Amino acid sequence: MRLHVLVLGGTTEARRLAGALVDTLPAGARVTSSLAGRVARPALPPGEVRIGGFGGAGGLAEWLRAHRVDALIDATHPFAGTISFNAAEAAATAHVPLLALRRPGWVPVEGDRWHPAGSLSAAAALLPALGTRVFLTTGRMGLAAFAGLDGMWFLMRSVDAPDGPCPARMEVLLDRGPFSLEGERDLLRRHRVDVLVTKDSGGAATAPKLTAAREAGIPVVVVGRPPVPEGVPVAGTPEQAVAWLRETVPYEGP
Incomplete structure (x- = not known):
């Protein structure tokens, strides 16, 4: 069976991650990015793209099973809290490993009010x-x-x-x-x-x-940001997400 990774989100980091996966996964692997469809003209990532919701955690779990997804990476906006909790529930239901990709938050410096x-x-x-x-x-x-x-x-x-x-x-x-x-x-x-x-x-x-x-x-x-669901590992960069995938779902590739 072909390796299949589902990336949730249309953020800059999600697009960078999709590009890195397309470049590094072995031939025949699938990279699917799922966009919520809230932006009229989204910037599309490399690989396969689907647009629209899943119908909650149950619908996402069904999609993961039906499309034989091997790993789920939640790279949605840091404030897209609902989909992140749906992803955690769906991944647990479908027994699919899940990672949250979150860019680091801003830190105040001297002079900030x-x-x-x-x-x-x-x-x-x-x-x-x-x-x-x-x-x-x-x-x-x-x-x-x-x-x-x-x-x-x-x-x-x-x-x-x-x-x-x-x-x-x-x-x-x-x-x-x-x-x-x-x-x-x-x-x-x-x-x-x-x-x-x-x-x-x-x-x-x-x-x-x-x-x-x-x-x-x-x-x-x-x-402030909503929390990442409890127990979900977090990566701060697309590169860290690729490393997590290699350790979690071993594959041959560059």
């Missing part, structure tokens, strides 16, 4: 004491948490346009990273931003906003 928050609602509660012109970079989902802040102005940046409840005074900027430091500096100046809200997504693609905020003395509300 970070305010930790445990949720989007908690982040919204902090804002009135910090500023009035908010650069919101938490994505298009969950904007309802900020909808009641009528006295504040928001610049919301995301890949796709938002839907559902939104703040009354909001400008939408559709853009996809990576972002440059000079571009982030200009954006903060141009829109007179006095507070930044971000999730602790980690990675270099969107980190320049943190440097720009530090230089400008702007407070940053940082929403």
Whole structure:
């Protein structure tokens, strides 16, 4: 039987991992990437691609069995908590080894004015004491948490346009990273931003906003990550994920 690896997620790390697996797995092996389908024009990884949900943990377990998956790697966004817990349950049900690939979180440095928050609602509660012109970079989902802040102005940046409840005074900027430091500096100046809200997504693609905020003395509300399911091993890089696969499901290859 051919080796088959299922990679969950359309993150930068997921695409890098899919490319590394396609390059290093033996001839005939299958690498399937599963994307949630929430982005209108996703960047597609190498190998096979499926788009859409599985119908919960039970549906994913059935898919793992039906497609003879030998290893499952959860490389979803650090804040895609539901699919990660579904993956853990499905992998246990189908007896498929599971790894979580998570880019390291950001770490504050001298000069940062970070305010930790445990949720989007908690982040919204902090804002009135910090500023009035908010650069919101938490994505298009969950904007309802900020909808009641009528006295504040928001610049919301995301890949796709938002839907559902939104703040009354909001400008939408559709853009996809990576972002440059000079571009982030200009954006903060141009829109007179006095507070930044971000999730602790980690990675270099969107980190320049943190440097720009530090230089400008702007407070940053940082929403913490949900936990990885208990007992699931974690890799910080695609290279570590490839090494885990080789140790877990031995195969011949370069």
